[in-house]
Amino acid sequence: MEKEQSASMEDYLEAIALLSERNNEVRVTEISRTLGVKKPSVTSALTKLAQGGLLKHERYGQAKLTTKGQRIAQDVFHRHETLRHFLTEILKVDPKVATNDACKMEHTVSPATLEKLAKFVEFVLNRPQGEPDWLKNFSYYFENDEFPSECVTRCQRETSQKE
Amino acid sequence: MEKEQSASMEDYLEAIALLSERNNEVRVTEISRTLGVKKPSVTSALTKLAQGGLLKHERYGQAKLTTKGQRIAQDVFHRHETLRHFLTEILKVDPKVATNDACKMEHTVSPATLEKLAKFVEFVLNRPQGEPDWLKNFSYYFENDEFPSECVTRCQRETSQKE
DNA sequence: ATAAGTTGTTAGGCTGGTCTAACATTATAC
DNA sequence: GTATAATGTTAGACCAGCCTAACAACTTAT
Known part of the structure; x- marks a missing residue:
């Protein structure tokens, strides 16, 4: 029963979660800067996400994720981190490239693959004998x-x- | 100087290359079936790709990749196969899921990561001691x-x- | 060689996501 | 407390990529 979010909307959710974690203030301008889109794009995204019940957004005011929105954002972030971790720790991909790739792949990787990936990293790095x-x-x-x-x-x- | 293709266009190129390899006849209907889009979408994609110099397409006739188009299709396919290979051979992801994931990730993975990935599979499976x-x-x-x-x-x- | 079926194209609409330009609101500075 | 700057919104355009409906061209069977 979970409304599938587009890659773009997932990016907004993720960015908002991130910003609210360290700023406690989520402003349109910042989201705009973070994602590299213009402010009107942010406003319209917020409106849309608010309609979907993923966040609260009062005109000229703050944006705040709902529980549901937070859950999705978390999930996206988890995918992001799993991918990034794999890329940097196992493949030794350059950190910047890894982050970048994770940002894009996080929207397309399936749950099954993600789970395998996470377990693989865990398996390789956390085994009794160490790396x-x-x-x-x-x-x-x-x-x-x-x-x-x-x-x-x-x-x-x-x-x-x-x- | 390489025109970046969208995920969608890459899919068309890849499908066309595949079909022409085993059928030697590339028809709109087949592309349509392969990619799960309606025929008018195919026609318009072909027109666009033809304008970009990636294939020749005569009205009501065949589509044939140019050298340039073939090169791109090859590249996409290579990305696809590298990902699929990694997913099935290393992570032991279910083949269908792996193919599916590869289909989506092939459009976003960076060259650097792809190279690492390919080498990793090679490293793990082709080493002197075997798997x-x-x-x-x-x-x-x-x-x-x-x-x-x-x-x-x-x-x-x-x-x-x-x- | 013409009718029926298949295949391909055109026209035009819709959606998601972006943008610019112009305007509205809020915050800051004096 | 009003002017200025910063921030946010609205309106409206644009583009890619898909769709349906209607039409056009090819193919095949008789």
Whole structure:
């Protein structure tokens, strides 16, 4: 029974949640700056979200998420963070790029995939032995396009096909 | 100097490339079926893509990608496959879900992330020792929310915090 | 070779999300 | 307390991408 939100509306909700967390004052201008859209766009988005029961917005006044709105914003943010975390911690993608990508992918990733992703990060980083060696080897592999030497010498037969 | 394509246009290009590969005949009706849009939408998309120099399309006739169009379609498909591959082979996401997610994420993933992703799959699956054990452990972890017993017994101290 | 069916196009409408220009309201400064 | 600046809203345009309804062109069967 959950009204699906568009990518754009999800962005507004997320931004509002973020701003209200650290400013406690959510102003049109700030949302506008945050999302890189003009103020009239914000006003119309707020109106729409208010109609959907996701926030309260009094003319010339503040915007405040309802419980429902907050829940959705949380959810979006959770997707964002899961993706970002995976990208930075596992793939070692540049933080800025990762944040950027997360911002876009957060709107399209399915719940099933997201869950797997979250568990995967958890699995890799929180296991009893700590961050596994192979993850460090990945960075080497990425740079040099071959497995690090300890790894190669152990299984020379299979890898030495380039000589 | 590369004209950025919208997600929608990328989908058209990808579908056309796919169809022309196995049918050698690309008809409006088929594109329509493939993408789940009505025929007039296809016609207008074709017109637009033709104007952009990405395909040739004669009235009531065939659509054929230009070299440029083919290159873009290839690129989209490559993104799609990289994502799908990662989702199915590493995360063990259900194939249908994976394909679906890939279809949407392919339009938003950055080149940097995509490269990392591709290399990661390659790194994990093509290493000299073959598919690593930890990947099997991940499935177990996902199902049971704890590390498999061989793993736990080795480092009991850290994990037994739930008793 | 013409009628029937299939395929493709045109015309025009709708929606979501953006923008600019102009106006309204609130806040600040003096 | 009024002028000025900052902030927010309204009105209206635009664009992409989809749709339906109606029409046009091709294909096929007889």
